[in-house]
Amino acid sequence: MKIYLKPYRSKLVLIAFLVFLQAILQLTLPTLLAELVDVALQNADVSYIVQVGLWMLLITVVTVAVTVCSGYQTAKLTSSVALTIRERLYASVQGFSLQEYRQFGHSTLLTRTTNDVQQVQTILSLLLKTMLLAPMMFIGAFILSVTKNLTLSFILIAPLPIIILIVIWFAKKGGTLFASLQKRVDQLNLTLREGITGIRDIRSFNQIDRERERFSEANESYRNSAIHVHQLMIYLTPIMMFILNFSIVALLWFGSLQLNTGELQVGDLMAFIQYAMYILFSIMLTSVLFVSFPRASVSAKRILEVLNAEPTIKNPTYSLTPEQQSSLRFADVSFQYPNAEKSVLKNVSCTIPNRKLTVIVGGTGSGKSTLLQLIPRLLDVSAGNIVMGGIDLRNVDQEALRNAVTFSPQNTQLFSGTIENNLRFGSENVSMQQIDRALSIAQSESFIKELPEGINTTLTQNGKNLSGGQRQRIAIARALIKETDMYLFDESFSAIDAGTKRQILDKLLHELNKSTVVIATQDVGIAKRADHILVIDEGEITGEGTIMSYYKRVRFITN
Ligand SMILES: Nc1ncnc2c1ncn2[C@@H]1O[C@H](COP(=O)(O)OP(=O)(O)OP(=O)(O)O)[C@@H](O)[C@H]1O
Ligand SMILES: [Mg+2]
Numbered sequence: 001m002k003i004y005l006k007p008y009r010s011k012l013v014l015i016a017f018l019v020f021l022q023a024i025l026q027l028t029l030p031t032l033l034a035e036l037v038d039v040a041l042q043n044a045d046v047s048y049i050v051q052v053g054l055w056m057l058l059i060t061v062v063t064v065a066v067t068v069c070s071g072y073q074t075a076k077l078t079s080s081v082a083l084t085i086r087e088r089l090y091a092s093v094q095g096f097s098l099q100e101y102r103q104f105g106h107s108t109l110l111t112r113t114t115n116d117v118q119q120v121q122t123i124l125s126l127l128l129k130t131m132l133l134a135p136m137m138f139i140g141a142f143i144l145s146v147t148k149n150l151t152l153s154f155i156l157i158a159p160l161p162i163i164i165l166i167v168i169w170f171a172k173k174g175g176t177l178f179a180s181l182q183k184r185v186d187q188l189n190l191t192l193r194e195g196i197t198g199i200r201d202i203r204s205f206n207q208i209d210r211e212r213e214r215f216s217e218a219n220e221s222y223r224n225s226a227i228h229v230h231q232l233m234i235y236l237t238p239i240m241m242f243i244l245n246f247s248i249v250a251l252l253w254f255g256s257l258q259l260n261t262g263e264l265q266v267g268d269l270m271a272f273i274q275y276a277m278y279i280l281f282s283i284m285l286t287s288v289l290f291v292s293f294p295r296a297s298v299s300a301k302r303i304l305e306v307l308n309a310e311p312t313i314k315n316p317t318y319s320l321t322p323e324q325q326s327s328l329r330f331a332d333v334s335f336q337y338p339n340a341e342k343s344v345l346k347n348v349s350c351t352i353p354n355r356k357l358t359v360i361v362g363g364t365g366s367g368k369s370t371l372l373q374l375i376p377r378l379l380d381v382s383a384g385n386i387v388m389g390g391i392d393l394r395n396v397d398q399e400a401l402r403n404a405v406t407f408s409p410q411n412t413q414l415f416s417g418t419i420e421n422n423l424r425f426g427s428e429n430v431s432m433q434q435i436d437r438a439l440s441i442a443q444s445e446s447f448i449k450e451l452p453e454g455i456n457t458t459l460t461q462n463g464k465n466l467s468g469g470q471r472q473r474i475a476i477a478r479a480l481i482k483e484t485d486m487y488l489f490d491e492s493f494s495a496i497d498a499g500t501k502r503q504i505l506d507k508l509l510h511e512l513n514k515s516t517v518v519i520a521t522q523d524v525g526i527a528k529r530a531d532h533i534l535v536i537d538e539g540e541i542t543g544e545g546t547i548m549s550y551y552k553r554v555r556f557i558t559n
């Protein structure tokens with residue numbers, strides 16, 4: 001809590017000052033009252049009566065103003081603290097891996113970010129109000145009452161031990177009840193959430209009544225728990241009021257005895273009763289704080305559990321640094337498009353070696369594009385897993401993964417805008433040199449030069465004012481500008497004439513010889529260059545190895 005309050009140190013001082021002022025002002029009222037009754041009224045001095053009365057009025061008005069101010073400042077401060085806690089919770093939850101989500105569950109994370117923070121905010125605001133005011137009122141009123149009358153002061157503090165015992169009992173009992181209440185809130189949220197997000201399934205399986213019943217159960221269970229808590233808490237105020245009234249009666253009794261003997265004046269007795277109220281009021285305020293404490297501490301614990309949960313998978317560790325780079329392994333991977341009847345990839349197990357050229361060959365519709373899209377997780381495997389250096393790709397931070405892998409899709413998209421804008425797509429800050437280098441590898445320099453505005457030529461939608469081969473070359477250059485560890489080309493050379501294609505490949509493979517390159521193609525010329533080849537047929541890997549071992553097969557498939 002301390003760290004959350006630190007930025008508000010000056011606000012805290014201000015609130016403390018306002019509360020201090022409030023206590024002092026309130027404490028002066030009974031003294032003035034005694035003065036009014038004992039001196040002004042007894043002497044029937046009208047102008048003095050008016051004078052004291054006006055003072056009392058003024059102090060009351062100022063007290064109200066100060067109370068409003070401190071209340072406002074407290075609300076502002078506690079809301080800001082709650083906002084920060086919620087923000088940290090959100091950040092912490094964002095960093096969670098699937099495991100932590102599963103461990104906590106979505107509903108409790110929602111409750112912890114909203115309801116539990118609210119509880120903490122409430123106790124904080126109570127704490128700020130009570131922590132200063134209660135002791136000040138208590139000590140101030142007690143000192144003033146002792147100076148007025150010692151015997152009566154003892155009557156005032158006599159019930160204190162009883163009150164303390166009662167408060168401890170309530171706080172203990174409340175703790176367990178509040179913990180179970182918060183669990184019921186979680187349960188209620190869970191049922192509600194499932195009811196809302198699963199509405200389609202609920203309707204199609206005709207389970208509306210069953211779900212309604214489930215919700216009612218959770219709702220009732222929450223209500224019963226809340227009643228339980230309130231049943232307990234409802235006794236607190238009457239018990240306190242009873243003690244308070246009992247003390248006042250005792251004060252009046254003993255006070256009237258002293259009045260008779262002339263030891264005490266009426267005004268003093270009135271002031272005394274006021275002090276008694278203040279003292280008992282401050283005790284009550286403290287008792288409310290103590291009794292509310294268990295609930296807030298349950299909530300605080302639940303919040304801290306989330307904040308302190310160490311994600312088992314930390315994003316930065318999995319940003320695929322070069323040291324972590326190793327061969328990519330498909331282990332029993334199957335993939336089925338949503339709503340499709342059959343799997344497109346069936347139990348694919350293969351390896352894409354690190355820093356080598358892998359070529360995937362296979363007939364139309366065999367699943368090459370699908371397989372490539374699994375690597376940057378544009379699609380996610382339906383079964384099995386894809387592992388790099390022992391890490392399932394699904395556990396790698398998506399942004400990091402996509403920064404580490406460049407994917408140039410089949411029929412890649414160019415955007416309306418200049419050629420340069422298109423080239424800078426995804427890597428805005430590259431230098432002109434890097435752009436030129438990429439264009440030179442992609443054999444695009446000459447045709448761009450011939451365009452009326454060169455690299456600043458505006459492309460129409462999807463680059464329709466370029467030829468298919470020119471578009472593909474720009475797409476290749478765009479992929480090369482993004483410097484990553486792995487490049488995936490899906491039929492990126494299909495529209496380029498054989499001579500240019502050879503030149504591009506020579507330069508490209510030379511330039512990327514330290515990267516992992518995967519090319520999906522039906523072109524036997526490209527397959528021949530592969531260090532490693534994967535033959536795919538109707539979603540199954542039918543061959544894997546060096547080009548030599550599959551040469552005949554490749555020829556067969558690609559012809
Ligand atoms: N979005 C989709 N939804 C449903 N089925 C799809 C989808 N995309 C592809 N398929 C199916 O998946 C199978 C494999 O398609 P994929 O695009 O991976 O083949 P490919 O080997 O890349 O073919 P090509 O050589 O023609 O590019 C095909 O039968 C295709 O009909
Ligand atoms: Mg394809």
